[in-house]
Amino acid sequence: MHVIITSHVKQRLREQRQQRISVQDIIRQAKSIPGTIPVATRFRGFSSHAGRTYDMVVKDIAKGRLVITVIGK
Secondary structure (H helix, E strand, O other), rough: OOEOHHHHHHOOOOOOOOOOOHHHHHHHHHOOOOOOOOOOEEEEEEOOOOOOOOEEEEEEEOOOOEEEEEEEE
16 A cells, blocks of 8 residues: 655654654554545554654545644654
């Protein structure tokens, strides 16, 4: 499955609240969500490789799985 990360996500990763969350963490976790996601849905409780907990808003589109935003805890 192809994971698409929006420019908004990349911008958010530079903020302090999302420190220690990498693009690789997001891709790995987005691929781990089973099934099809037809509408934007918030998934909670992911953990980055560095131990930071975060949520993601994800939606499946024709080109792959679109990660809309990331919310660090």
